[in-house]
């Protein structure tokens with residue numbers, strides 16, 4: 404019997420020319436208007452993507468592979484010889500292809516960890532479906548949600564501390580912190596089995612804020628908003644970051660620190676939505692905007708991932724799917 408860990412991530416195109424095909428995967432084949440494809444190409448161009456794939460992978464792919472490498476190194480340092488695979492739902496390396504490779508490598512059992520700590524049916528739920536569909540005959544332990552892992556919270560607090568104190572010094576007063584997570588369509592958080600996602604996202608933020616109490620941050624300095632509402636129809640949950648920035652300005656604040664707690668590395672929602680679009684809006688309304696660095700290769704993040712990936716941390720939803728047909 405051979406065991407492994409599979410890290411699951413969103414996936415991102417390597418070149419602008421791949422955008423239409425990528426969006427087709429993200430939306431499950433639903434047609435996307437040409438102007439939306441062009442707008443997304445524009446945003447990805449601003450964060451460094453080119454027409455053709457270059458030697459350097461895009462940030463999401465780069466950091467995801469780096470996190471896997473560091474996790475494997477962490478295992479080795481603790482006497483564990485467990486291989487860490489990386490798969491993406493919406494782009495190469497696709498989940499089905501990676502699991503096929505794992506099968507060829509003789510893996511009979513693996514633990515799947517999503518690089519999205521809060522459980523939502525529109526990201527984690529889709530990763531789960533693709534994983535289980537490809538893993539027939541292999542025993543899978545699927546970890547859906549590790550939003551309240553204390554070391555994850557500490558990893559975020561470490562990054563927040565680095566920017567919040569200097570921001571307060573620069574502003575000459577306490578600067579509010581705006582925690583964010585990706586928005587989801589309203590329909591996913593309503594009905595008989597509402598997604599736990601918004602509650603889990605706020606739980607992560609609360610744990611981070613608690614760890615900042617010693618630095619002088621209080622609950623009254625903290626806000627939460629959902630960012631990057633999608634282009635597909637229907638309402639998405641809020642409050643939006645845009646409305647919250649305007650409200651903070653109207654309340655008399657001159658600056659804000661944003662920390663996205665739903666993402667574990669840099670990608671377009673951080674490098675474009677926050678660093679370009681929200682910064683432009685903030686400048687327009689007279690608000691200074693600082694952003695906490697993404698976790699990327701944070702050693703604390705890798706410690707938290709190791710805990711989840713070895714099963715030492717089991718507070719999230721863990722589902723064991725027995726090997727079919729063996």
Ligand SMILES: C=CC1=C(C)c2cc3[nH]c(cc4nc(cc5[nH]c(cc1n2)c(C)c5CCC(=O)O)C(CCC(=O)O)=C4C)c(C)c3C=C
Nearest residue numbers: 413429430519523525526585586587588633634635670671
């Ligand atoms: C909790 C939910 C979601 C997370 C986390 C998330 C992360 C994430 N998304 C992208 C890139 C894109 N996502 C897009 C659409 C989209 N995303 C979600 C939810 C989460 N995404 C939903 C529900 C949808 C709508 C899907 C549909 O069928 O229409 C798109 C398409 C353009 C758009 O609608 O904005 C892109 C591109 C990344 C890179 C990412 C985190 C790494």
Ligand SMILES: [Fe+2]
Nearest residue numbers: 429526585633
């Ligand atoms: Fe998305």
Ligand SMILES: [Fe+2]
Nearest residue numbers: 585631633672
């Ligand atoms: Fe998005």
